[in-house]
Amino acid sequence: xxxxxxxxxxxxxxxxxxxxxxxxxxxxxxxxxxxxxxxxxxxxxxxxxxxxxxxxxxxxxxxxxxxxxxxxxxxxxxxxxxxxxxxxxxxxxxxxxxxxxxxxxxxxxxxxxx
Amino acid sequence: xxxxxxxxxxxxxxxxxxxxxxxxxxxxxxxxxxxxxxxxxxxxxxxxxxxxxxxxxxxxxxxxxxxxxxxxxxxxxxxxxxxxxxxxxxxxxxxxxxxxxxxxxxxxxxxxxxxxxxxxxxxxxxxxxxxxxxxxxxxxxxxxxxxxxxxxxxxxxxxxxxxxxxxxxxxxxxxxxxxxxxxxxxxxxxxxxxxxxxxxxxxxxxxxxxxxxxxxxxxxxxxxxxxxxxxxxxxxxxxxxxxxxxxxxxxxxxxxxxxxxxxxxxxxxxxxxxxxxxxxxxxxxxxxxxxxxxxxxxxxxxxxxxxxxxxxxxxxxxxxxxxxxxxxxxxxxxxxxxxxxxxxxxxxxxxxxxxxxxxxxxxxxxxxxxxxxxxxxxxxxxxxxxxxxxxxxxxxxxxxxxxxxxxxxxxxxxxxxxxxxxxxxxxxxxxxxxxxxxxxxxxxxxxxxxxxxxxxxxxxxxxxxxxxxxxxxxxxxxxxxxxxxxxxxxxxxxxxxxxxxxxxxxxxxxxxxxxx
Numbered sequence: 117x118x119x120x121x122x123x124x125x126x127x128x129x130x131x132x133x134x135x136x137x138x139x140x141x142x143x144x145x146x147x148x149x150x151x152x153x154x155x156x157x158x159x160x161x162x163x164x165x166x167x168x169x170x171x172x173x174x175x176x177x178x179x180x181x182x183x184x185x186x187x188x189x190x191x192x193x194x195x196x197x198x199x200x201x202x203x204x205x206x207x208x209x210x211x212x213x214x215x216x217x218x219x220x221x222x223x224x225x226x227x228x229x230x
Numbered sequence: 231x232x233x234x235x236x237x238x239x240x241x242x243x244x245x246x247x248x249x250x251x252x253x254x255x256x257x258x259x260x261x262x263x264x265x266x267x268x269x270x271x272x273x274x275x276x277x278x279x280x281x282x283x284x285x286x287x288x289x290x291x292x293x294x295x296x297x298x299x300x301x302x303x304x305x306x307x308x309x310x311x312x313x314x315x316x317x318x319x320x321x322x323x324x325x326x327x328x329x330x331x332x333x334x335x336x337x338x339x340x341x342x343x344x345x346x347x348x349x350x351x352x353x354x355x356x357x358x359x360x361x362x363x364x365x366x367x368x369x370x371x372x373x374x375x376x377x378x379x380x381x382x383x384x385x386x387x388x389x390x391x392x393x394x395x396x397x398x399x400x401x402x403x404x405x406x407x408x409x410x411x412x413x414x415x416x417x418x419x420x421x422x423x424x425x426x427x428x429x430x431x432x433x434x435x436x437x438x439x440x441x442x443x444x445x446x447x448x449x450x451x452x453x454x455x456x457x458x459x460x461x462x463x464x465x466x467x468x469x470x471x472x473x474x475x476x477x478x479x480x481x482x483x484x485x486x487x488x489x490x491x492x493x494x495x496x497x498x499x500x501x502x503x504x505x506x507x508x509x510x511x512x513x514x515x516x517x518x519x520x521x522x523x524x525x526x527x528x529x530x531x532x533x534x535x536x537x538x539x540x541x542x543x544x545x546x547x548x549x550x551x552x553x554x555x556x557x558x559x560x561x562x563x564x565x566x567x568x569x570x571x572x573x574x575x576x577x578x579x580x581x582x583x584x585x586x587x588x589x590x591x592x593x594x595x596x597x598x599x600x601x602x603x604x605x606x607x608x609x610x611x612x613x614x615x616x617x618x619x620x621x622x623x624x625x626x627x628x629x630x631x632x633x634x635x636x637x638x639x640x641x642x643x644x645x646x647x648x649x650x651x652x653x654x655x656x657x658x659x660x661x662x663x664x665x666x667x668x669x670x671x672x673x674x675x676x677x678x679x680x681x682x683x684x685x686x687x688x689x690x691x692x693x694x695x696x697x698x699x700x701x702x703x704x705x706x707x708x709x710x711x712x713x714x715x716x717x718x719x720x721x722x723x724x725x726x727x728x729x730x731x732x733x734x735x736x737x738x739x740x741x742x743x744x745x746x
Contacts (some may be wrong), residue, residue: 158406
């Protein structure tokens with residue numbers, strides 16, 4: 117499980133960074149989205165990977181931390197998802213505005229000489 | 231709990247309510263929106279002054295949100311430093327919104343609401359005592375700033391805004407990774423609890439913790455504009471509308487604040503100081519070379535902001551207690567000065583005839599940017615007489631202030647910094663380097679601002695701009711506050727000293743937050 121998650125985070129981050137360094141605004145936004153997925157996974161993993169455990173204590177059960185998943189990273193990741201989503205939407209609007217104002221989808225607003 | 235205890239939440243709730251209320255108002259009711267915004271701004275200022283007074287009595291107030299005790303719930307903490315930063319944000323917010331009443335708030339939709347939301351994010355970032363909550367308030371503040379940076383639209387703003395948003399989103403991911411790593415190692419996000427737990431972290435996990443802290447630091451240093459992370463700052467702030475740019479003067483100080491607070495709280499300033507020191511010095515060099523090279527005033531203001539960030543980071547990096555107090559004084563003085571400069575730049579640029587600028591292509595590009603979004607609007611209100619004389623006087627004062635000439639606050643601050651650094655026996659080499667750089671940056675500032683002033687005020691071809699009282703009043707207030715800081719340097723320095731001491735000995739902070 118750990119190895120699958122680590123590879124997933126690594127691949128997502130790597131692809132995200134590569135795309136973010138590309139000159140087209142659409143590639144940048146897709147790259148940022150991929151990095152944000154990687155970061156969200158990373159936050160969950162930081163609460164220890166634990167399969168089949170609920171993040172809440174059952175009524176009447178012994179409060180043994182080993183039997184429950186850590187609820188805090190799950191709360192954090194929800195917040196991070198919402199914020200990341202909102203910011204990506206905002207960036208998408210600016211991207212469209214930049215395309216409209218400058219007439220190109222280059223990140224600098226003008227084509228570099230090839 | 232008396233009602234005065236709830237003052238701690240006022241700087242967050244008041245702008246939130248005002249901003250939300252203004253979203254419901256019709257877009258055409260500018261006067262009413264201006265009034266609501268003004269009332270909220272004055273209210274925020276009053277609350278901030280009350281907070282500073284309370285904090286100055288030595289009380290560290292921990293305000294438990296939802297009455298959950300720390301470290302389980304989120305707390306707001308009001309101590310001297312956070313109260314001071316809230317006051318600074320309130321002053322800049324009020325000045326920016328009064329300035330915008332003349333014309334800028336009509337240049338695009340929802341200006342006042344966005345300004346209030348950004349103030350809310352700023353205040354929250356200064357007050358919060360929880361690492362993840364700090365992230366949330368950072369994002370709120372940035373969301374407001376993204377929209378304000380684009381206020382007035384136009385190609386240069388959109389182009390700069392795209393870079394600004396992208397780099398800050400990337401920095402936010404650094405923030406999240408750093409926070410998650412720190413949580414993974416320590417199991418808490420409360421700043422005070424972290425300060426207690428970090429010394430007890432087993433040696434095996436230390437590397438992971440340090441990596442997390444370093445990644446977190448990158449996020450803050452991007453905000454503070456440390457070289458080489460600060461290239462986005464000058465174009466964005468230069469392209470932004472004047473009131474927005476003035477408010478942005480404190481945005482880079484949020485990064486400095488976060489570094490100062492967390493670094494001293496978590497590690498007691500023990501490790502990583504060299505990085506801040508050399509990074510700060512590099513930023514200072516970059517800022518002063520940039521100041522000399524810049525042809526347009528907005529760029530000049532941006533580089534002087536970078537130079538002030540660099541100074542602060544370098545001085546914080548030395549870890550010298552006495553210098554820290556003077557650095558806080560410098561932070562206040564330079565923020566007020568740069569904000570005043572950003573407002574003034576817009577006013578004096580109106581005086582220049584388009585085309586009179588022979589030297590600078592860049593300046594012309596920026597002039598074009600400034601004109602957009604204003605449109606042919608009717609000029610209402612009182613235009614002040616002797617405009618050029620007043621503008622010239624204000625500009626001169628700004629130049630003296632930023633160059634740090636006596637007796638203005640930045641001179642006192644630099645003097646304090648150097649006195650503390652050179653008091654050590656033997657004087658470390660870094661102190662000499664800072665001494666040289668501070669002198670050079672003052673010289674660069676006076677040359678650059680003086681050259682720009684000569685070009686503007688002694689130009690033969692110029693139109694006298696129409697400047698209104700509501701536009702001049704915020705500039706006068708900001709510069710007046712700087713003069714007042716000179717006169718009241720004694721009490722102000724004492725406050726900064728107490729704040730710096732509390733930062734270096736955080737036991738009362740920890741006791742109050744954790745109710746020990």
